[in-house]
Amino acid sequence: MNAIDPVIHIAAANIRLDGVSKSYGKLAVIPKLDVEFKAGEFTVVLGPSGCGKSTLMQMIAGLERVSGGKIIIGEREVQDLEPKERGCAMVFQNYALYPHMTVFDNIAYSLKIAGLTKAERRARVEVVARMLGLTDYLERKPGQLSGGQRQRVAIGRAIVREPAVLLFDEPLSNLDAQLRHDTRIELAELHRRIGATTVFVTHDQVEAMTLADRILILNKGQVEQYGTPKEIYHHPASVFVAKFIGSPPMNILAVTGDGSMLRLSDGQPVVASHLKGDFQLGIRPEDIAVGNAAGRAGLTAHVRYREDLGSHSIVAAELAGGTVRIATPFGSDAPDQVVLSLSFPADRLHLFDALTGKAIPGALSAATKEQR
Ligand SMILES: Nc1ncnc2c1ncn2[C@@H]1O[C@H](COP(=O)(O)OP(=O)(O)OP(=O)(O)O)[C@@H](O)[C@H]1O
Ligand SMILES: [Mg+2]
Structure with missing residues (x-):
């Protein structure tokens, strides 16, 4: 454990999708998906618009129900559990912070709900704020922050609960190029420090190549290729992958x-x-x-x-x-x-x-x- 992170320690869990499918009426968005995200790995999900990336994330988080199949996180089958019982935290593209609350309270909110004492909440929030460079902003309201700082608050709010699984759905797409670059490096560093199993959706190839332990390329809700960035780049499994990666x-x-x-x-x-x-x-x-x-x-x-x-x-x-x-x-x-x-x-x-x-x-x- 890192000496300066006394209270954030995550037991990463693997995530297994076993024949998972999802349909909206007659539209089969995900016909049948078998894939395993290994404990502690950083997986990037890439694929064209509409291929089912957000749907996949929401099914793991429990915000959408599966139409069939099983989702196993660690040892538990979770597809019928409530989102809060799954041990996942999710950061969206359009993360909504509570505008009337300070940064501290935004990050601490879930801990309050979970019944932690004031002293425990303060200790955890301080560690998370230090990790994310937010220590000086804890008393501000979201409206007084830059886009990148707000993004970091959203990430702080997700990791403060020490989730076994962190799900990101295009979390950086609202940021400008420089902030995107800086936040990407922070995320990589954060992952090294806390080690949660992370699934990260992006359209950005550079993000995929630099952040991922493994990349999952989705095409029409199906796995086109699942491999390390090097495998995907040097040994694309199909013309689809070959044309999708590389610029x-x-x-x-x-x-x-x-x-x-x-x-x-x-x-x-x-x-x-x-x-x-x-x-x-x-x-x-x-x-x-x-x-x-x-x-x-x-x-x-x-x-x-x-x-x-x-x-x-x-x-x-x-x-x-x-x-x-x-x-x-x-x-x-x-x-x-x-x-x-x-x-x-x-x-x-x-x-x-x-x-x-x-x-x-x-x-x-x-x-x-x-x-x-
Ligand atoms: N509630 C819904 N009802 C009907 N169809 C839906 C619903 N939600 C998503 N879809 C459809 O499911 C498909 C997959 O959507 P999804 O949001 O998972 O795509 P995505 O890969 O995240 O795309 P993007 O890169 O644009 O975010 C799309 O064709 C979408 O129109
Ligand atoms: Mg999406």
């Missing part, structure tokens, strides 16, 4: 295998392979090399536009009737050319099924090894 996202090109080569739709050869048939080929913008690799003919692409971002440039170029985005280091002269010769390193390629979009792991490495 700009992974390039996806239609290719056809003739048994010796994978070729683009205009016939240009990309990589040696024994595969036959149609596939989708992925390559990240930063993995594309501009210029010919050791004497091999490159792919010819025509520059459409470039965006100079200071540290690097993004070049969009037409290739085989589509557009590829290439990230090139700043100062590289390649973006100044109109016609580029591109090479796609074989070990940086991702292969996906043409129809389902699911990854076909190892298909290219096996093929290229055989070629050597």
